[in-house]
Structures are given as structure tokens and as C-alpha cells.
Amino acid sequence: MADIDDSHDSFTRRRWMLAAGALAAAAPIRPLRAAVQRERVFIGLTPVFLDDQVSFLERWRDWFEKRLERPVSFVQRGNYREIVDLVRQGKLDFAWLCGYPFVRYRRELRLVAAPLWRGRPYYQAYVIVTGDDRDSRSLFDLRGKVFAYSDPDSNSGYLYPQYLLVQAGENPGAFFSRSFYTWGHRKVVEAVSVGLAAGGAVDGYIWEVLNDNGSELTRGTRVISRSPLLGHPPFVARGDISQAEFDRFRRALMGMASDSEGATLLGSLRLDGFTDAQPALYDGIARMVSRVARP
Amino acid sequence: MIDDLSLRWKIPLRVMAAVLGTALAVTVAMIARERDELRQSLTSHAMSLGRVMANTLVAPVLHDDLWRAFEILQSGREPHPTAPELQASVMLVVDRDSRVYVSSRPREFPVGFDLRQSKGAYALLPKQMEGIGAREQRVFEPEHSPLFFVTSPLIADGVPLGHVVLGYSQDAFRPRFVNLVLNTAVVTLLVLLLILPVSWYAARKTGEPLLALAEAMSQVPGQLESARLADLPQNRDEIGQLGDAFRRMVGELRKKELLEDQMLVSERLAAVGRMSAGIAHEINNPLGGMLTAIKTYQRHGAGDPLANQTLSLLERGLTQIRNTVAALLVETKPQDRSFAPADIDDLLILVEAEAHARSVTVAREGVLERPLPLPATLLRQILLNLLLNAIAAADEGGRVRLGLKLDPGMLRMTVCNDGKHIPDEQLAYLFEPFYSGREKGHGLGLWVVYQIVQQLGGGLSVDSEPGCTTFRVEIPYVET
Structure with missing residues (x-):
């Protein structure tokens, strides 16, 4: 741990620190600033998938270490913003982010790959209501009720319902009697399912995976609104990542479906694989961002 | 009817009744005590849980993190498999205006619900949380309600933010209580199984001397002799004294009976004596005359042999009569040696x-x-x-x-x-x-x-x- 200075000039010294980084690898939990030592690969995760399955994450990390031939650490935080900030600061090498923060910071981030769900790199944002609510047909029927957002930096869990309201000329800040964040899509489903919120905004992919897994939570909810197809949350890399690292990581993801271990892991995620993605995939989200930002 | 029952049954039955009554009273007392203790432990558990939750909930409420507050409530509702009554049936976080900030049962107590608009016991809660209740924990047990509440204030830097209300069902308490009653009843029954035969035997033993006495008394006055020989208690207690008195009484009765018999005999003999004396007197007078006449004839008129023979026969017969009468009537001679x-x-x-x-x-x-x-x-x-x-x-x-x-x-x-x-x-x-x-x-x-x-x-x-x-x-x- 020779260098714990995380000022900007540490970036220029990165190459020199490779040897020191090997020492850091021995410690099971490393301070984040050690990321600048470049040996270990730090990957940020957000609740764009079911990120609370610890045993799955361990298997996936092992898989990454084998493919990247490096030690790998997953980094999880309570909300999107912290992960986004860490990537922007260069403290994480890669992150699985929502399309919304990618669109906002696309100049600072590099798009690595997008997941393939049901064969395509798209997903939908859902608006759900409690199962015993038989009347609500759209988000606009939830006026004056309690609404659960997932995360203020989530496309499906925040941006999409905001966009709908703005489009309809509503003031998103006054439309609901009360709204709150659950900081996770699964928890939105839970909050709606138990009736804490009358409705909620949730990642359609997460809702469907929970539903396929036979979860009690989705059974207590009903989807009343689906967004158009939007770009599935992508893997991104920090802007100053070396091409070699970028390529190695990207190859690993793209080849995941074609090796048996990787396919098993993808099966757990209910994904078909990762695919090459262009920033244009997220133009739909970008349009919503610009609409919401300038109502 | 029970008054006419034999002591053979009455004493044991009364002893049984006393034993059963005691067992019942002890059981009820034990159950009442256990119930109080259960209630006490429930209350103290609820109060400490309330304090912990109030401390934990200050931050989420200050930061308006509704979901976090809800998760904390959920964690407070963890079931206790061994003590289901310790699980709160409802948990509410309310703000200073008695509106629900979040509840463990959002369908019944949705976000923003005004407790003052609710029905039943909940409508009484806002009053409990005013005054002293705004700053101190309180236990509130509304009348005619199946619930009781513990209210704990949420205080940040000395400023009250609201309350955590834990509501417990009195019914949740019931399975544990029923279990307690069953256990106590089983123990009581086992003890009774041991005590009852012993008490029954002892009670029968107590009644036996009285029964023997009653049996002996029933033979008076008909069979005095068997009454006298009856096997009566010999000890010095009251029943023993009664037995003694009874024996004395039978003895006196027997003496009196013997005396009466003797008197009967004496009176009869006296009557026979008086009659014999009368008859003897009446017979002796003519008899004396007849014997004198025969003697006179034999002395002076002797000659006719047939007459002599006949008179001699008469004289022997009359002499036998006189002897017999003399034997019947013994007369004391005044002068004798x-x-x-x-x-x-x-x-x-x-x-x-x-x-x-x-x-x-x-x-x-x-x-x-x-x-x-x-x-x-x-x-x-x-x-x-x-x-x-x-x-x-x-x-x-x-x-x-x-x-x-x-x-x-x-x-x-x-x-x-x-x-x-x-x-x-x-x-x-x-x-x-x-x-x-x-x-x-x-x-x-x-x-x-x-x-x-x-x-x-x-x-x-x-x-x-x-x-x-x-x-x-x-x-x-x-x-x-």
C-alpha cells in the first residue's frame, strides 16, 4: 500500500504501481483508492439486476477472475449515484449501470456491452399497482396516491414515470400525495405488494425475472403501464480505461454465452448474453431526459 | 337428601369436596399469578422494543426515508416462535399531528392516515400521546378493546418528531395462556390422583368408629347382649368417650333387665305362696275334723270289720293330703334350738x-x-x-x-x-x-x-x- 494518494497525478503514475498492486491483492477487502493501482479490476454493481444474491455474485466474480486473469472485486452501494460517481472518479474500472446515468454522463463513460434479454438488448419500464387495485388503468389513475420510486438515477424506476407526467402536462412533484425511494427495484415491488405504496415504477426485466421465479411479491402487483422498448442497462467503463483492459473485459462479456459456466450464470440472470452496443441504443432514454429536464 | 346420607359416604365426600376445593383455589391462584407475570414480561418486552425502535427510527424519519422506516418496522415484527404473543400485531410511526408516517400494516393504516379519523381504540391514541405522553413512554390499555398499546416518543435533539406505537393483541396471549392453564390442570390432576385415594381412605377410617357405634346402638334394646359385645373404639377421643358411655348404658340396661326378671320371679313366687297358704288353711280345717272323727270312731265304735277297713283307707288318704299340704305351707316354729x-x-x-x-x-x-x-x-x-x-x-x-x-x-x-x-x-x-x-x-x-x-x-x-x-x-x- 505504498500510495494512498488519490489526487489526479496518481493517474499518471498508474503504470508504476503494478508491482505494489500485487500486495494489495492479498488483502480480502481493499480500500477503494487502491483501485488506482490498476492490478485488481473493480466492477461496480447496481440494482439493475437482482444484486442481492451473494452466492451468485461469488460465482460470477470467480468467472471474471478466470477470464480476466486478474483478481476482481465487485463494489455495491446503496444507490446508483454512488456507483456512478465512483466510475466517474476512476475508482471503479467498470460498472453495470442504468441507461439514464449513462446518457447523462456519456462523455465521461465508455459503453462496453448491453445484455440480451429475450434475444434483444431492450427492456421496458413498468408502472405497477397493488394486486387488489382493479380499477387503475394508467399512471394517471394514481393521482393523489402514494407512489414508490426505485432510485432517482434509475430510468425505469424514476425517469419513465416522470416523463409520462411531464408529457401529460402534470407537475411530477405534486401529482402524488406522497412518494418515496426504495433504492432497489425488488423493494418497489415489495412496497407495492404490501400496500405501502399504491403504485410504483419498476424495471420490467426485474419484475419479469421475479415473476418467472414464482415470487410472492409480483403476485401482489399488477402491471398497468409498459414503456416502449428502451436500451437495457449497459456495462460501462471509466473514460480513461486502457484499450487493452477495455477489450479484455468486453471479450469476456461477449464470450460469456458461449462457455458453459458463463451460460449457467447468464441463466441465473435470465439473460441470453451480452452484445456489442452503440450509444444510439439509449437515444430513447436521452429524449426522455431532455424532455424532463426542460419541461 | 344429602343430610340423610350415611356417614360412610358423607365424611369421605365432604373431605373430597374440601380437597377438590383447595386444589381448585390453588390452581386458580397459580394461573392468576402466571398470567400477571406473562403480562408483565410482555409489557416490559414491548417497552424495550419501543425504545429501540424509537431510537432507530429517528434518522429515517428526519431524512424522510419512508422505505427505510418501513424496513425497520418489518424487522421489529420478526415472529417469536416460542412466544408468539411477543409479536406486535401492529406498529405505527405517527407524526406530531397523529398522522401515520408509516405502518407495518399499510393497507389498514396507509401513509398519511389520520388516527383521529379512525374507529375504536386507535382514535383514543392521539390523546395518549399528548402532554406527558409526548416525551415519555406510555402503556395504554383502552377499555373493551382486544388491543393494548405502548407509545414511545421519537425525539431528535430534544425535539419530539412523533411516536412509535406498538399494538399488541390480547388474543395473541391466549394460546400461551390456554397452554398454561392446561399444564397447571394436568399437574393438579396428577396431585389429586395421589391425594384423593389417601384422603378417601383417611376419611373412611375417621367414620368407621361412628359407624360401629351406630350399628351397636341399633341393637338396643332388642339385643343388649350383642350390643354389649360390639367392637367399639377404645381410644380417648370423643368417639371413644361416646363408646365408653354407650357401654356403661348397655351395662345398666342389662342390670335393670335382670332385676326386672328377678322381680317377676319373686312376685310370682310370692303369689303362689299366698295362694298355697290360703288353700292349705282352707283344707287343713275340715281335714283336722275328718281325721279326729275317724280316730274317735276307731276308739269307740270298733267292730264292723268292713267299716274299719274303709276308715283306715280314708285315714291314710287324709294323712297324705295333710302331709302334702304341710309341705306346701312351711310354718316356722317360733321356738327352736x-x-x-x-x-x-x-x-x-x-x-x-x-x-x-x-x-x-x-x-x-x-x-x-x-x-x-x-x-x-x-x-x-x-x-x-x-x-x-x-x-x-x-x-x-x-x-x-x-x-x-x-x-x-x-x-x-x-x-x-x-x-x-x-x-x-x-x-x-x-x-x-x-x-x-x-x-x-x-x-x-x-x-x-x-x-x-x-x-x-x-x-x-x-x-x-x-x-x-x-x-x-x-x-x-x-x-x-
């Missing part, structure tokens, strides 16, 4: 021939040392009759005993034999004239003895048991 020791010797000699003929031994106990101022002829007659009777009654080769005892002013004589005893039913008629236990004899011997003893102012009695029949004679005398 004193009864002397030599008279006893004479008597023994007189009966010796008869005794020898039947191989009976006659023994004498006691001696008379001096003459007594009593008529010798009559006393000889008494002893002679008794001795001859005894020899006749004794078994072949048996024994007869003559006892003499002189007390001041009283001569006591006994004559015993070892022959067949006299049955009870015959004893009452033994001294009546013409009553004979034997084939021989005219039945006047004892009647004569009785009359003489009566005239001398003495007493006469007989005891007869198998192998020993005793006649006792007591004659008073006055020393000159």
Missing part, C-alpha cells in the same frame, strides 16, 4: 348313703365354729334339700361342694354340683311348687327352701353354667 356346727356333720352323714349310691363325692369348704342364733330345723331342711338335689343332679362319679361362710350378721351357704346345667328358660320357674326338672321327685324341695328363706328374711339365687350349678343362700341373723 340354735343352728350348731354338729348339724352340718349330721347333714353330711344323712346324705352319705345317697351320695355313695351315685358315687358322688361331697366336699365341705369352710366350717362353722359356733352355734348361730338361727332355727336349726329350718336350716337343716334347707341344706338337706339342696344337697339331695345336688347329688341327684351331679354326674355319675361327680362332685358336690358345700360352702359355708360367716360374715358379721350374715350366713352364706353355697351348694354346687358339676352336673348338667339348667337352661335359662327353666331358671325362672325353678322355685315354683310341683316344678321338677327330674322324673323322680314331687317338685316341692326348692319351693320349701324358698319359703323357709323368705320367712327367715334371706336371699336365694342360682347360677347355672355348664359344669357348675351353684345355689346360694344368705340368711341374716342377730347376735344375742
Whole structure:
């Protein structure tokens, strides 16, 4: 741990620190600033998938270490913003982010790959209501009720319902009697399912995976609104990542479906694989961002 | 009806009732105590949980993190498998205006719900959280409500933000309570199984002496003898004293009965004596005349042989009548010599021939040392009759005993034999004239003895048991 200075000039010294980084690898939990030592690969995760399955994450990390031939650490935080900030600061090498923060910071981030769900790199944002609510047909029927957002930096869990309201000329800040964040899509489903919120905004992919897994939570909810197809949350890399690292990581993801271990892991995620993605995939989200930002 | 029940059942049943009553009272007391303790532990658990939750919820409420607050409530509702009553049935976080910030049951208490608009016990909660309740924990138990509440204030930097309300169902408490009652009941039953037979036995034991006494009493006055022999308690307690008194009473009754029997016999004998005397008197007068007439004729008119023969026959018959009447009516001669020791010797000699003929031994106990101022002829007659009777009654080769005892002013004589005893039913008629236990004899011997003893102012009695029949004679005398 020779260098714990995380000022900007540490970036220029990165190459020199490779040897020191090997020492850091021995410690099971490393301070984040050690990321600048470049040996270990730090990957940020957000609740764009079911990120609370610890045993799955361990298997996936092992898989990454084998493919990247490096030690790998997953980094999880309570909300999107912290992960986004860490990537922007260069403290994480890669992150699985929502399309919304990618669109906002696309100049600072590099798009690595997008997941393939049901064969395509798209997903939908859902608006759900409690199962015993038989009347609500759209988000606009939830006026004056309690609404659960997932995360203020989530496309499906925040941006999409905001966009709908703005489009309809509503003031998103006054439309609901009360709204709150659950900081996770699964928890939105839970909050709606138990009736804490009358409705909620949730990642359609997460809702469907929970539903396929036979979860009690989705059974207590009903989807009343689906967004158009939007770009599935992508893997991104920090802007100053070396091409070699970028390529190695990207190859690993793209080849995941074609090796048996990787396919098993993808099966757990209910994904078909990762695919090459262009920033244009997220133009739909970008349009919503610009609409919401300038109502 | 229960009053008429036998003590055999009444005492054990009452003891059983007392035992059961005690067991019931102890069980109820135990259950009441356990219930209080259960309630106490529930309350203290609820209060400490309330404090912990209030502390934990300050930050989410300050930061308006509704979901976090909800998750904290959820974690407080973790079920307790061993003590289900410890799980709060409802948890509310309310703000200063008694509006629900978040609740563990959002469908019933949605976000923003005003408690003052609610029904039942919940509507009373806002009042509990004012005043002292705004800053201190309170336990609130509304009347007629299945719930009770613990309210804990949320205080940040001395400023009240709202309250955490934990609501507990009194019903949740019930399975545990029912279980408790069942356990206690089983223990009580086991103890009763042990105690009841012992108590029953002891109670029966207590009643037994009374029952024996009652059984013996039921035989009075019909069967005095078996009542006297009844197996009664001997100890010194009240029942024992009762038994003693009962035995004394039966003894007195028996004595009285014997006395009555004797009096009956004496009165009958007296009546027979009076009648015999009357008859004897009436017969003796003409008889004397007739015998004198026959004597006169024999002295002066003798000649006709047939008449002489006839008169001689009449004279023998009349003489026999006179003898019989004389025997019936013993008359004391006022002048007689004193009864002397030599008279006893004479008597023994007189009966010796008869005794020898039947191989009976006659023994004498006691001696008379001096003459007594009593008529010798009559006393000889008494002893002679008794001795001859005894020899006749004794078994072949048996024994007869003559006892003499002189007390001041009283001569006591006994004559015993070892022959067949006299049955009870015959004893009452033994001294009546013409009553004979034997084939021989005219039945006047004892009647004569009785009359003489009566005239001398003495007493006469007989005891007869198998192998020993005793006649006792007591004659008073006055020393000159």
C-alpha cells in the first residue's frame, strides 16, 4: 500500500504501481483508492439486476477472475449515484449501470456491452399497482396516491414515470400525495405488494425475472403501464480505461454465452448474453431526459 | 337428601369436596399469578422494543426515508416462535399531528392516515400521546378493546418528531395462556390422583368408629347382649368417650333387665305362696275334723270289720293330703334350738348313703365354729334339700361342694354340683311348687327352701353354667 494518494497525478503514475498492486491483492477487502493501482479490476454493481444474491455474485466474480486473469472485486452501494460517481472518479474500472446515468454522463463513460434479454438488448419500464387495485388503468389513475420510486438515477424506476407526467402536462412533484425511494427495484415491488405504496415504477426485466421465479411479491402487483422498448442497462467503463483492459473485459462479456459456466450464470440472470452496443441504443432514454429536464 | 346420607359416604365426600376445593383455589391462584407475570414480561418486552425502535427510527424519519422506516418496522415484527404473543400485531410511526408516517400494516393504516379519523381504540391514541405522553413512554390499555398499546416518543435533539406505537393483541396471549392453564390442570390432576385415594381412605377410617357405634346402638334394646359385645373404639377421643358411655348404658340396661326378671320371679313366687297358704288353711280345717272323727270312731265304735277297713283307707288318704299340704305351707316354729356346727356333720352323714349310691363325692369348704342364733330345723331342711338335689343332679362319679361362710350378721351357704346345667328358660320357674326338672321327685324341695328363706328374711339365687350349678343362700341373723 505504498500510495494512498488519490489526487489526479496518481493517474499518471498508474503504470508504476503494478508491482505494489500485487500486495494489495492479498488483502480480502481493499480500500477503494487502491483501485488506482490498476492490478485488481473493480466492477461496480447496481440494482439493475437482482444484486442481492451473494452466492451468485461469488460465482460470477470467480468467472471474471478466470477470464480476466486478474483478481476482481465487485463494489455495491446503496444507490446508483454512488456507483456512478465512483466510475466517474476512476475508482471503479467498470460498472453495470442504468441507461439514464449513462446518457447523462456519456462523455465521461465508455459503453462496453448491453445484455440480451429475450434475444434483444431492450427492456421496458413498468408502472405497477397493488394486486387488489382493479380499477387503475394508467399512471394517471394514481393521482393523489402514494407512489414508490426505485432510485432517482434509475430510468425505469424514476425517469419513465416522470416523463409520462411531464408529457401529460402534470407537475411530477405534486401529482402524488406522497412518494418515496426504495433504492432497489425488488423493494418497489415489495412496497407495492404490501400496500405501502399504491403504485410504483419498476424495471420490467426485474419484475419479469421475479415473476418467472414464482415470487410472492409480483403476485401482489399488477402491471398497468409498459414503456416502449428502451436500451437495457449497459456495462460501462471509466473514460480513461486502457484499450487493452477495455477489450479484455468486453471479450469476456461477449464470450460469456458461449462457455458453459458463463451460460449457467447468464441463466441465473435470465439473460441470453451480452452484445456489442452503440450509444444510439439509449437515444430513447436521452429524449426522455431532455424532455424532463426542460419541461 | 344429602343430610340423610350415611356417614360412610358423607365424611369421605365432604373431605373430597374440601380437597377438590383447595386444589381448585390453588390452581386458580397459580394461573392468576402466571398470567400477571406473562403480562408483565410482555409489557416490559414491548417497552424495550419501543425504545429501540424509537431510537432507530429517528434518522429515517428526519431524512424522510419512508422505505427505510418501513424496513425497520418489518424487522421489529420478526415472529417469536416460542412466544408468539411477543409479536406486535401492529406498529405505527405517527407524526406530531397523529398522522401515520408509516405502518407495518399499510393497507389498514396507509401513509398519511389520520388516527383521529379512525374507529375504536386507535382514535383514543392521539390523546395518549399528548402532554406527558409526548416525551415519555406510555402503556395504554383502552377499555373493551382486544388491543393494548405502548407509545414511545421519537425525539431528535430534544425535539419530539412523533411516536412509535406498538399494538399488541390480547388474543395473541391466549394460546400461551390456554397452554398454561392446561399444564397447571394436568399437574393438579396428577396431585389429586395421589391425594384423593389417601384422603378417601383417611376419611373412611375417621367414620368407621361412628359407624360401629351406630350399628351397636341399633341393637338396643332388642339385643343388649350383642350390643354389649360390639367392637367399639377404645381410644380417648370423643368417639371413644361416646363408646365408653354407650357401654356403661348397655351395662345398666342389662342390670335393670335382670332385676326386672328377678322381680317377676319373686312376685310370682310370692303369689303362689299366698295362694298355697290360703288353700292349705282352707283344707287343713275340715281335714283336722275328718281325721279326729275317724280316730274317735276307731276308739269307740270298733267292730264292723268292713267299716274299719274303709276308715283306715280314708285315714291314710287324709294323712297324705295333710302331709302334702304341710309341705306346701312351711310354718316356722317360733321356738327352736340354735343352728350348731354338729348339724352340718349330721347333714353330711344323712346324705352319705345317697351320695355313695351315685358315687358322688361331697366336699365341705369352710366350717362353722359356733352355734348361730338361727332355727336349726329350718336350716337343716334347707341344706338337706339342696344337697339331695345336688347329688341327684351331679354326674355319675361327680362332685358336690358345700360352702359355708360367716360374715358379721350374715350366713352364706353355697351348694354346687358339676352336673348338667339348667337352661335359662327353666331358671325362672325353678322355685315354683310341683316344678321338677327330674322324673323322680314331687317338685316341692326348692319351693320349701324358698319359703323357709323368705320367712327367715334371706336371699336365694342360682347360677347355672355348664359344669357348675351353684345355689346360694344368705340368711341374716342377730347376735344375742
